[in-house]
Amino acid sequence: KDSTELIPKVSLVYYSFRIMVILGGYFILFFIITLIWKKKEKFADSRWLQYVCLWSIPLAYIAGQAGWIVAEVGRQPWAIQDILPTQASISKLDASSVQLTFFIFLLLFAILLIAEIRILVKAIKKGPEQIMIND
Incomplete structure (x- = not known):
């Protein structure tokens, strides 16, 4: 192959990396805020x-997919570098x-x-056991 064909497309990796890092920073900040709020009860x-928690769930998947794009597209055109x-x-x-x-x-x-669903259904039918929480 021509050496110019071995130059990867950088823009997709560039923006995917930025999305991954921004969401990672968001989750670190979000964890700190949630921890402070929890300590203050x-x-x-x-x-x-609580709404931010709920709406942050898909962001974790987006961050994971962005990381996957960085890992897979970023290594192209090599399976093993050079x-x-x-x-x-x-x-x-x-x-x-x-x-x-x-x-x-x-x-x-x-x-x-199927086995996991059966086990969960049996556990749900039994009901919760009394759990002692030591604070």
């Missing part, structure tokens, strides 16, 4: 903080082998999901 009374380019790291497995493996894992995880 104002958390239960502050509805705005040693193995991605076009040379493609598997020689045929599609049917990959499909078979996928469906075996799908079946395995479906069985585990």
Whole structure:
């Protein structure tokens, strides 16, 4: 391949990294504020903080996806930096082998999901046990 084809697209990684770092800083600040409110025992009374908690849930997923983009797109065009380019790291497995493996894992995880749901339903039907909290 031509050396100009090996130059990665920087803008996607650049902005994904910024999103990841900004959200990481937000979560650190958010944790500190929540901890202070909890220590002052104002958390239960502050509805705005509870709404911020609720609306911050998707931000964690966005930060994770941005980090994934930085990790995966940022290493392109290399699978192993300066040693193995991605076009040379493609598997020689045929599609049917990959499909078979996928469906075996799908079946395995479906069985585990059913088992977990049954265990949770049994635990919920038992009800909560009395728990002593030492403050």
